[in-house]
Amino acid sequence: MPQLIRITDPADPRIAPYCAVRERDLVGRDDHFIAEGEVVLQTLVQSERHQPVSLLLDEKRVDGLSAITNRLADEVPVYVASQAVLDGIVGFHIHRGILALGHRAPAPVPDALLAGLEGRALVVVLMGISNHDNLGGIFRNAAAFGADAILLDAQCCDPFYRKAIRVSVGNTLTLPHARLSPDDDVVALLEKYGFTAVSLSPNGEYRLAELKRPPRVAALLGTEGPGLDAAVLARTLTVRIPMAPGVDSLNVATTSGIVLHQLTQATGDE
């Protein structure tokens, strides 16, 4: 059973990591992160890798969450506050009333992550995805279609940012992912482990719908504007999603869903 600790002062030092959540998000939290909402909290509590450090709950939510909080280790404090104190702590009206501070496990290196994938495998490679909504949406889609891992280049934003976790419905906490360094040659790395690299591009050589799934496949996605580097496109199999005249692009998270559906469903597997 967790300890319930009543907080009545928004300046209480015990809940300092929750103060002014948005401003602190911008500064960064080293190896900690904030999880919001019931589904994400449940994911964190069940995680075998990341650790809950503390919870901060609206007093009205405590009873309803007991099935989750009862799974916490005894030493994890559960801070409880009124809605008004809670809003004062975080700096805005937090209508879900459920926050947790988590400690993230060390990330694997890309080489080790790919080395651990056997046989039939599906990887998503993200380059320059700097919008947390899009990053979270892509993790959600990758989980939905059973992707095995995600690689992020150095320009991608942080999957442990609060909003990215929330939009991913907790999947940034569960789906294995690794960060490429600026010097990594991701195409060579994918080749080393036998992956066929498929790049999405408006001028891709093949229509996505024609694509048959290679057993080991990596889908590469870039930003909506500039897209993937020409050097990457030149070394990979390029596919396009044809669009109506005058429409310039799809949202990159939507694109990821279409690509993953094509790779996992449209070739006869279920």
Add this chain to the structure above:
Amino acid sequence: MPQLIRITDPADPRIAPYCAVRERDLVGRDDHFIAEGEVVLQTLVQSERHQPVSLLLDEKRVDGLSAITNRLADEVPVYVASQAVLDGIVGFHIHRGILALGHRAPAPVPDALLAGLEGRALVVVLMGISNHDNLGGIFRNAAAFGADAILLDAQCCDPFYRKAIRVSVGNTLTLPHARLSPDDDVVALLEKYGFTAVSLSPNGEYRLAELKRPPRVAALLGTEGPGLDAAVLARTLTVRIPMAPGVDSLNVATTSGIVLHQLTQATGDE
């Protein structure tokens, strides 16, 4: 050439429709709407149906937008303000610096909209989509894949809400759509005009990837939680998108992109 009118007082009555934009959005604007950003402004100025009433621009943006503003009728005022005055008017920092007030054309009725579609046609029917991001994202996808029209039930939110227009990249202003009344029987209406109605549901009878496109087809989408009504599912062809175990659903806008890709691309047409 439009008239440029300098605004120095955020309380100037001429720019009242732009004051406290978010609060006014919540109240509603009758048959007016706010368009934001360059792409949406261009869409509005080119629209054959909706009319620009006025523009409000950051003084730094005026020169760069002359190709667009020169297309305006002489009587459309272009209000110009400094960034500080602009932020004071709208009530938050508006970094794009481009706003327009538009007047919306009367919406067609669903029967007339469907009656005007000939031959091969693709319609999207939305039921209970109350989130503006999702609604805007669906319009964006529908435009990208060349859908001919969208029908919205009485529970859907307003496609002319500022954020829905922005997320749709202006496509809520261009893609023909009509609002169903609570008494309308949309399945009967689709049948009347020869459409095959395809409902997305986690328990759908067929896999989406097996679906061959009927020449006249309507894709029905409900909310992520409760989904489409059982009464609608019972009268339509139901399809599912199989997902990895333990993952409950895709975002509805992403789902629309996957469905529209399947219907327009995966059956051999381009």
